[in-house]
Amino acid sequence: MIEDGILKAISSDGTIRAVIATTTNLVADARKRHGLSFTATAALGRALTGASLLASFMTKQGQVTLKFQGNGPLGAMMVDASPKGTVRGYVENPEVELPLNSLGNFDVGAAVGSTGYLHVTIDRGFGMPHQSTVELETGEIGEDINRYLVDSEQTGSIVITGTHLTSEGVEAAGGLIVQLLPDANEDTVCQLENNVSTFGSFTFLMRQGMGIEEILSRILQGFDVRPITEVLxxxxxxKCSMERFVEALKVLDKESLLSMANEDGHAEGRCHFCNEVYQVGKDRLIDLTNRVTD
Ligand SMILES: [Zn+2]
Structure with missing residues (x-):
């Protein structure tokens, strides 16, 4: 299986920029951690890919957070990603399974819901984070992210995200964003539209053995494109850790800590984002009460 990675590119005439990612392993990791159904894997997989792509627009630091709040049975879905190549996320109801849609695909749109909102927070690591909200387009993720880009950047974009799953697990996952820059003319738009119509499915190309550069040249056929980064x-x-869990316990009062120590024998916390469980034993809890001043 090919490694997960992300690559940014620009056309030599400066009319198009693109970012492309393969995410098979990290989507498989998310599926295992959260015990995701097929439908939930497809949905969260697309969202994890989308957040990774958006995070690449930032420079070296910061974080992009996407919250899909639709009216479908999956409930809220939250993902965040950094330009350093890390991403995490969860869905409120990971066990929800829906029948395939009329095209034979996982029905992500129905699972997320087509009525609701996508909240996007861009935190550049300095100043106030920038928040924006768009109405969900279809709940299919790619189209919703596209709507956000059109609304926030007033520029034409192509957003493709896909997750291919079989009973064996996640076989392929990935996606891309192509954006027209201000110098783009009609010919560029026509050529791109043509490329999109013959592109096929991202995960199908991956399963044919195509790598990240080959898929990029396919979507940007007819353009002279050069990568502007190495594959990251x-x-x-x-970001969770035992230390952070213990820090969180320290804000509790002495009485709550003692009752956890004496009644439960331990304190337990589960991280929403990665489903890791942290346990602090009785002795450590009692030790913590000695440091709490109240
Ligand atoms: Zn965590």
Missing amino acids: PLKFHC
């Missing part, structure tokens, strides 16, 4: 590895990574 991508992975599912969460």
